[in-house]
Amino acid sequence: MGGSPRPALPAARKHSSKRDYIVDIFRHHEGHLSADDLFDLVRQGKTGIGRATVYRTLQWMVETGLARKVDFGEGRARFEASERRPRHFHLICDRCHRSFEFLSSDVESFVDEVASARGFAPTQTVVQVHGTCDECQKGVGAGATDDNATTAFLFARDALRMAIATERSGLEFYTCATRIASDPRGRRVFEKLAGEERTHLATLQARYKELIKSNPDLESRPAFLFFKGAASGLFASGAQQLTPGVDDEQALRIGMKCERGSHLFFKRYGSRFEESEGKRIFLEFAAEERDHFELLVREYRALRARRAAHRRRTPPRRHAVARRAR
Amino acid sequence: MGGSPRPALPAARKHSSKRDYIVDIFRHHEGHLSADDLFDLVRQGKTGIGRATVYRTLQWMVETGLARKVDFGEGRARFEASERRPRHFHLICDRCHRSFEFLSSDVESFVDEVASARGFAPTQTVVQVHGTCDECQKGVGAGATDDNATTAFLFARDALRMAIATERSGLEFYTCATRIASDPRGRRVFEKLAGEERTHLATLQARYKELIKSNPDLESRPAFLFFKGAASGLFASGAQQLTPGVDDEQALRIGMKCERGSHLFFKRYGSRFEESEGKRIFLEFAAEERDHFELLVREYRALRARRAAHRRRTPPRRHAVARRAR
DNA sequence: ATAGATGCAAACCCTTTGCACATTA
DNA sequence: TAATGTGCAAAGGGTTTGCATCTAT
Numbered sequence: 250m251g252g253s254p255r256p257a258l259p260a261a262r263k264h265s266s267k268r269d270y271i272v273d274i275f276r277h278h279e280g281h282l283s284a285d286d287l288f289d290l291v292r293q294g295k296t297g298i299g300r301a302t303v304y305r306t307l308q309w310m311v312e313t314g315l316a317r318k319v320d321f322g323e324g325r326a327r328f329e330a331s332e333r334r335p336r337h338f339h340l341i342c343d344r345c346h347r348s349f350e351f352l353s354s355d356v357e358s359f360v361d362e363v364a365s366a367r368g369f370a371p372t373q374t375v376v377q378v379h380g381t382c383d384e385c386q387k388g389v390g391a392g393a394t395d396d397n398a399t400t401a402f403l404f405a406r407d408a409l410r411m412a413i414a415t416e417r418s419g420l421e422f423y424t425c426a427t428r429i430a431s432d433p434r435g436r437r438v439f440e441k442l443a444g445e446e447r448t449h450l451a452t453l454q455a456r457y458k459e460l461i462k463s464n465p466d467l468e469s470r471p472a473f474l475f476f477k478g479a480a481s482g483l484f485a486s487g488a489q490q491l492t493p494g495v496d497d498e499q500a501l502r503i504g505m506k507c508e509r510g511s512h513l514f515f516k517r518y519g520s521r522f523e524e525s526e527g528k529r530i531f532l533e534f535a536a537e538e539r540d541h542f543e544l545l546v547r548e549y550r551a552l553r554a555r556r557a558a559h560r561r562r563t564p565p566r567r568h569a570v571a572r573r574a575r
Numbered sequence: 576m577g578g579s580p581r582p583a584l585p586a587a588r589k590h591s592s593k594r595d596y597i598v599d600i601f602r603h604h605e606g607h608l609s610a611d612d613l614f615d616l617v618r619q620g621k622t623g624i625g626r627a628t629v630y631r632t633l634q635w636m637v638e639t640g641l642a643r644k645v646d647f648g649e650g651r652a653r654f655e656a657s658e659r660r661p662r663h664f665h666l667i668c669d670r671c672h673r674s675f676e677f678l679s680s681d682v683e684s685f686v687d688e689v690a691s692a693r694g695f696a697p698t699q700t701v702v703q704v705h706g707t708c709d710e711c712q713k714g715v716g717a718g719a720t721d722d723n724a725t726t727a728f729l730f731a732r733d734a735l736r737m738a739i740a741t742e743r744s745g746l747e748f749y750t751c752a753t754r755i756a757s758d759p760r761g762r763r764v765f766e767k768l769a770g771e772e773r774t775h776l777a778t779l780q781a782r783y784k785e786l787i788k789s790n791p792d793l794e795s796r797p798a799f800l801f802f803k804g805a806a807s808g809l810f811a812s813g814a815q816q817l818t819p820g821v822d823d824e825q826a827l828r829i830g831m832k833c834e835r836g837s838h839l840f841f842k843r844y845g846s847r848f849e850e851s852e853g854k855r856i857f858l859e860f861a862a863e864e865r866d867h868f869e870l871l872v873r874e875y876r877a878l879r880a881r882r883a884a885h886r887r888r889t890p891p892r893r894h895a896v897a898r899r900a901r
Numbered sequence: 902a903t904a905g906a907t908g909c910a911a912a913c914c915c916t917t918t919g920c921a922c923a924t925t926a
Numbered sequence: 927t928a929a930t931g932t933g934c935a936a937a938g939g940g941t942t943t944g945c946a947t948c949t950a951t
Contacts, residue, residue, distance in 0.1 A: 262931090263925050264924090264925065265931055267931080268932095285915080298932085298933085299932065299934065301916090301918085301933065301934080302932055302933075304915095304916065320648045324914075324940085326915085342695075349695070351689055351693075353685060355681070356682065362803070363666070363677055363704070363798075363801055367666060367675060367677075367709060367797050368709035369666050369675070369704065369707070369708055370707045370708075370712055371666075371705065372705055372707070373706070374702070374703070375648075375701065375703040375704075377700070377701040377702075378686050378689065378690055378701075379701065380690065380695055380698045380699070382693075383694030386696055471692055475692075477685070477688070588905060589905050589906065589949080589950055590949090590950065591905090591906055591907085591949080591950080592949095593907070610940075623908085624908085625907065625908040627907075627908065627942080628908075630941065631942095634942095650939075650940075651939080652940085652941090902951100903950100905948100905950080906947100906948080906949070906950090907948070907949090908945100908946095910943100911942105914939100914942095915938100915941105916939085917936105918935100918937075919934105919937090920936105921932105921933095922931105923932070924930080926927100926929085926930095
């Protein structure tokens with residue numbers, strides 16, 4: 250969040266030092282500023298910038314995507330910087346007027362469903378939960394300002410947590426699969442993957458630790474990302490399916506399904522976020538899961554080939570069992 | 576939606592014919608009115624009512640729950656009557672400025688989850704999907720006004736559809752259970768329940784037919800209620816669990832789980848709605864499911880008792896199998 | 902009689918605009 | 927210089943408020 254290497258401001262027809270100045274102030278201020286808040290901030294420094302210019306600049310920032318306009322129903326607009334911060338939803342305390350951000354894949358997928366049922370092309374989704382925040386309920390007057398300053402970090406933290414949980418789940422799955430595998434070659438594959446999961450897990454945990462070290466109070470913060478149908482559940486249910494009767498081929502298939510689901514999940518949501526650490530974590534993890542998936546596919550094919558070869562050496566039988574209809 | 580028997584207006588400190596008049600106009604107008612829209616309507620009739628009074632009355636209606644204030648980001652508030660209309664969410668076309676209503680249990684349960692994770696006490700949830708509506712995408716300029724006039728009917732329609740789907744699912748479950756039941760007495764229970772489901776199904780379908788008859792274009796309207804995790808899925812998965820190996824006791828248990836889940840679902844969401852036909856459908860259905868549940872419980876207990884009695888007549892064994900730890 | 906409701910117009914607040922002037926390409 | 931950006935103040939729109947005047951209890 251430091252000096253920010255200015256990612257080439259979207260083209261205005263002409264340059265303007267005043268606009269640059271306003272944008273700079275805005276970009277370095279996390280939280281939800283109203284036009285007047287920003288005007289005040291701008292006035293504190295360089296003088297001679299009019300209110301109208303602030304309004305016009307805000308408008309321009311929204312058009313070019315540098316800012317997002319939010320309306321908390323206060324009768325005036327607020328603006329939030331959009332760089333490096335994923336789109337998100339808000340919990341809004343109507344008593345102390347602070348807001349808390351969160352993000353959810355479930356809501357997004359739900360919105361997709363509703364919109365497509367109506368042939369509606371959504372551009373933006375607003376989710377606001379109004380109510381009373383924890384502190385106001387307890388009567389702790391203090392409150393201070395929005396603590397959304399760390400949203401980018403919270404996002405990274407939760408992305409890592411999800412990746413770690415998924416990795417753990419995967420590790421468990423492969424450990425379990427190793428135990429069940431009957432064929433020594435199959436066992437080796439699962440052992441290898443278990444090993445990989447262990448390595449990745451260690452990497453992710455190190456990364457998590459580092460993040461926490463650089464930002465110690467991060468750990469105690471509440472959740473930002475909510476993914477009810479998160480990918481780690483996939484492996485958990487996959488592991489459940491690994492009952493003693495399952496053979497190597499089936500185990501491979503289950504593993505493939507899990508890795509593929511996990512890959513799709515992380516990729517799909519990762520690609521929706523704004524450029525950020527959290528996004529990177531999602532996409533990197535998605536790539537890893539894809540690699541695992543591909544490895545499993547190769548092994549699966551190899552196993553099938555071996556079996557087919559074996560079958561050729563034994564009395565020929567029906568090649569495939571036709572699935573019962575209905 | 577007729578003459579409306581006026582459900583005792585929440586007490587204002589003093590009566591006022593003007594306020595009554597404004598409220599009356601508002602209540603009989605479906606859709607989202609701005610203060611000025613309402614002022615115009617009021618002015619059309621009785622003259623001599625000032626804009627301020629309209630504002631004050633709207634404020635009072637919101638306070639007393641007669642109206643809900645909504646903000647579509649137009650820079651002015653809109654108001655919708657809340658009687659007989661469930662809280663709902665909005666799809667908002669930013670091109671033609673119409674809005675479409677929908678409702679979802681998933682969002683509500685999701686919001687509960689997020690809020691409780693933060694110790695936040697929610698009072699109201701705003702979900703707005705902005706974008707372009709079907710017609711505007713196709714370039715059909717017409718559009719007319721909001722067609723939310725029929726929301727109450729759509730709500731009833733979808734409630735009936737859900738109830739019917741659940742009933743069908745239940746019927747399938749009990750038919751399946753009848754086939755599987757080994758004990759003749761158990762079979763009779765399932766047959767009885769299948770019969771009940773058939774009867775209820777017929778009732779519901781008749782009700783649905785009647786609704787459609789009174790409002791023919793209702794059938795072609797898009798969905799209003801979205802319940803991804805709807806209760807009919809319960810019975811479907813219940814039926815899946817009825818594999819040949821399952822005995823009567825297990826089947827009863829599965830049935831109980833389904834009926835109980837279904838009951839809770841319909842009751843939980845039904846109780847959240849405003850007074851309306853749809854709400855009544857939900858709650859009535861919830862009651863039916865509860866009855867089924869209780870019948871199953873009785874049968875289950877009877878079966879257990881019979882088995883215990885039988886066991887007493889045979890060499891005594893361990894009464895319960897201790898569950899493996901972990 | 903008295904608290905509460907109303908109309909009117911003025912005040913408020915946030916935001917946009919017109920216009921003369923300053924900057925930038 | 928020609929096209930844009932800017933400051934100021936004024937206008938705009940939605941909403942609230944002060945105050946004298948009604949009205950219900």
